[in-house]
Amino acid sequence: MTGIKALARHLDLSIGTVSRALNDKADVSPATRKRVLAAARELGYRPNHSGRALRQGRTSTIGLVLETGSPASLAGDAFFMQLIDAMQETFSAAGTDLVLLPCRSADDPIEFLRRQVGRRMVDALVITATRRQDPRIAMLVEEGMPFLALGRSGTPGDWPWIDLDFEGVADRAVAELAALGHRRIALVAPRKEVNLAHVWMDGYRAAIRRHGLEEHEGLMLRLSVSENGGRQAAEAVLGMDPRPTALLLVSEMMAPGVYARLGEAGLEPGRDLSVIGFRRNPQLGFLRPELAGFALDLRALGTAVGEAALGLAVSPADPVRLVWPMDYVPAASVRPPPAE
Amino acid sequence: MTGIKALARHLDLSIGTVSRALNDKADVSPATRKRVLAAARELGYRPNHSGRALRQGRTSTIGLVLETGSPASLAGDAFFMQLIDAMQETFSAAGTDLVLLPCRSADDPIEFLRRQVGRRMVDALVITATRRQDPRIAMLVEEGMPFLALGRSGTPGDWPWIDLDFEGVADRAVAELAALGHRRIALVAPRKEVNLAHVWMDGYRAAIRRHGLEEHEGLMLRLSVSENGGRQAAEAVLGMDPRPTALLLVSEMMAPGVYARLGEAGLEPGRDLSVIGFRRNPQLGFLRPELAGFALDLRALGTAVGEAALGLAVSPADPVRLVWPMDYVPAASVRPPPAE
């Protein structure tokens, strides 16, 4: 393997000069720089990551922690894939690499993170699926590890986060439904104790109250975020008496299940039960009637997340705290409630 | 940050001795070993990954390359999540870490891999979604990078791979259907030019021929592996004249789309069109009638993949070449064809 040493010997230069030439440092003549770059390309030289990281004290790598085992994390839709895509594009321009660190849900997430921190293999971490009380955050703050949370948490402190506007979405969705005359609106929240579940339910509760609609804990369903969860949501709504006239889903990926179960009962989404999915998702373009939801530019979000993660190392003060807004897109799955 | 140096000073020992104690080497007395381990735990010492990697010439990390942007890779179901989970369990026992390397489908995969190889950040790579002609394989062989391919390829050579038994599944599925009296069996293959598409179609073709069934290129559909793809498959089948009596899916995740489209046409899976999904998937337990498919123990597969990947570094000779068998599990979605 050609290291910088072999390269220097081949060029009859010192390794110091070669290094400076490769890294665009000042103290090297244009002629030699050109010569070095040519030789490096020819010999296929790639700097050894460990050596560089050891010397520089940083790895130019950022880790995104993902939960494996939980279907809500990466499965169900290409949400994260697209996010990762955009993040990587941003990183790439900054000479940084992205690695995904899968954390087994069976393992202790704290221990997993502590291990990553100790290894110093990444300069910063991006964590997802934040909990209402998330010990990971306190740990990372304590360890002095730069990190960005995708999602808020009740853990106090000035750590950086970016989150979707769950309460804004819930509020707007309820408002749209109320304006059409809906009085009984059921809500689906994740079964898992992630923070967004509570933000989502709080936003819903506040909006229900503000519009003076029917408030009832039984209208809030906790289900797994999956097609099957959607099916169970529809099942539950069908069993309620009086039956809600609208259903608000925490994830649009549940909608196919809802539609299927309604169809089996001879009901039609929109006409018999208004349905609002969370995110407007082109993958679900086949749904009839079209599913109402909220537009989200995943590329823009991914870029923002990427930039925030990059900024972590450079400016630890003034952490990002960003609620990402989403715009309502009406569709035929939302109509006035059926006449009683 | 407490390095081994600080630890040694704190213990009034040489760093050599401390290192040996930590790494379970022979030349250290039980008493000091105990003392060192206690101090390491107390001071929260974690070996620096770069330092160790630099010295040892290996990183104890294996990279799994994933394609982002393509919905078939990680989305659709939790297939990879579960695989990763089991792989990680295997790695963990061997003191190895797993990182996921997302490769943007927009980028050049060769360049991406070359970069990973050059960085020497991982000891071995696991690549997925192998193509029929996959230049990545030739490149990795040439670079001398240990790797394992999840999926076969037409690229010649003795590189290690593990793949599902696509032709076996296609063969058995056709046999089951033929035994029930089906004569016109439609097949769904991925639209993308992955190797498995061809293995799958070849297996199907051979079985069709062997059983003397209706052979016709129009019976083979190339569609995206998604719920919507399943919908399109059903759509296509409905439009065929004469209509096939059975449908063989390359992924069970397409089944909900198939079921939905059939339902809209007033048809019932099993009764009007037999459907076989690829893998038996508990996530799809809600489908009625139950979907026939092939049992696959993802944990066992993940363990096998993990072990093969671990063995890559130790025994480069005699590469793994493994076709993973799957057993047919009948269900109500497969019944004799309707009387003409």
Next chain:
DNA sequence: AGCATTTCTGGAAACGTTTACGACGGAGCC
């Protein structure tokens, strides 16, 4: 007791890179 052997420990080199510093040459200036 004397020697050989074992057990434990410290010293130091090495992995590949970056970077502070010093050295050397030539050019410019008085």
Next chain:
DNA sequence: GGCTCCGTCGTAAACGTTTCCAGAAATGCT
């Protein structure tokens, strides 16, 4: 011509760890 200064390059230390080697202490053997 001697001085400074700038441009260019080589030298060497340092990052944190592992591992080889030698040395010291302790033990076993005759």
